[in-house]
Amino acid sequence: MCETCGCSIPGHEHPEPADTHTVEVLKGLMSSNDHAAAHNREHFDRSGVLVVNLMSSPGAGKTRLLEQTAAGLGGRLNIAVIEGDLETENDAERLRRGGIRAHQITTGSACHLDAHLIHRALHEFPLADEQGAVDILFIENVGNLVCPAAFDLGQHLNVVLLSTTEGDDKPAKYPVMFRAADLVVVSKCGLLPMLDDFSVDRARASLAGLGNETPVIQTAAGRQPDITDWIAWLEARRAEHPATAEERAPATQTA
Amino acid sequence: MHEMAVCNELLAQVRASAVQHGARSVATITVRIGALSGVEPDLLERAFTIARAGDYTDQARLVIETIGVRIRCRACGNENDAAANRLLCSACGGYTVDLVGGDELLLASIELQGIPDAERSNQGENAQGENSYV
Structure with a gap:
């Protein structure tokens, strides 16, 4: 079959039209998303907020870990959460009940968050509140181990x-x-004594x-929570993150 | 499946380029997709046949150049091909390696049709184009 017109006449050809012109581009295929992500990152850096993109399969315990994170930080850091789910406001409401400021994005049928969705959310969700500027903003991505990895949101850490x-x-x-992870959290470790088919090693x-060499830490966020390593990791990352763009500027000048 | 979203990103860039060059239509779009890019060539191809509908890209053909994973060992400097989930040095077995290739997600080139300059110098040839789009 002719690939150009679909007819079955054998041997005929469609000569390349003479007015074609090839343009070399060699640009990232996601440039519109990446542009929006860079814009988000600038906004985050101006506000001095550290942004962490949380990803996992559905049900791995992202929301539960965030609920416990607020308690584990004991008010030392001001956190806020942007939630991504296909439908419902459930996760954001859960976090709000725990006193955590949260904004829900519902993606409809989309399997991931993208930089445009985050940008839009930021217009409705200021990065400061009555407790002052947000220290860490978590983006809880749609539960999915495939698609979210392809979209930069403007976060600092995955x-x-x-x-x-x-x-x-x-x-x-x-x-x-x-491969995209800056940290892998093995969650639900409280269950390890009951499981015969999961080895942390x-x-x-x-x-x-x-x-x-991605670092791996273990957490248990259930009835007997132990998230010490997670809290320590977060506080260390926050401590090394520049608080504002002004603070960042001298460092880049001396470099 | 996020390939539809990737495809829409791609086509937005292609259409912008067609407008910028004053082209009438797009004949071929060539992309480079690495095995560790997170995009499946087959799914991208399928998404493309749906997403291409529109002024410039209605008749466009998608050419996908796939790129395998290649790594360089930080310990011994050896370079070798690798499977996407087994990035180990084939010489010393080390696992601290740098990716040399395989995460590409690139729009390589676009073949545009009906750019005014080219059109002027080839006026006689234009009548034959079944796949030209006016």
Whole structure:
């Protein structure tokens, strides 16, 4: 069959029209999203807020970890959350009940958040409140280990949760997502004594197979919470993050 | 499946380029997709046949150049190809490696039709184009 016109006459050709002209582009295919992400990042940096993009499969415990994070920080840092879900305001309401400022984005049928959605949310969700400027903004992405990895939102850090009720070979199955991680959190570790098919060491080995040295920490955010390492990691990242653009400027000048 | 969203991003860029060059239509779009880019070539292709509808890209053809994963070992400097989920040095077995290729998500080139200058110098040839779009 002729690929150009779909007819079945054998041997005929459609000569290349003489007025064609090839333009070399060699630009990122996602330039419109990346442009919006850069704009978001500028806005975050001007406000001095550290932005953490939380990703995992559905049900790995992202919202629960955030609920416990507020308690674990004990008011030392002011946090806020942008929630991404296909439908419902449930997660944002859950966080608000715990006293955490939260804004819900419902994506409809979209399987990921993109930089434009975050930009729009920021217009309705100021990065300061009566308690002062937000220190850490969490973006809880749509539960999905595939699509969110392809979209820069303007965040500073990616955190990927891997719960003990999932397979410990998830990093090998979803290499793009786990390669993007600045930190992997093995969540629901309170369940480890009950599980015979999840090994934290195997999860680490699976992650090491992706060729980077992403740190791994363990959390339990259930009835007997232990999120000490997570809180310590957050406080350390916050401490090294420039508070404002002004603070950042001298560092870049001396470099 | 986020390939539809990726496709819309791609086509927005292509249409902007067509407008900028004063082209009448787009014949071919060539992209480079790495095995670790998070985009599936087959799904992108399928999304493209739906998303291309519109003034400039109605008849456009998508050419996907796939790029395999290539790594360089930080310990011994060896370079080798690798599977997307097994980025290990084939010489020393080290796992601290840098990605040399495989995460590309690039719009490489666009073949435009009916750019005014080219059109003027080739006026006689224009009648034949079944796939030209006016």
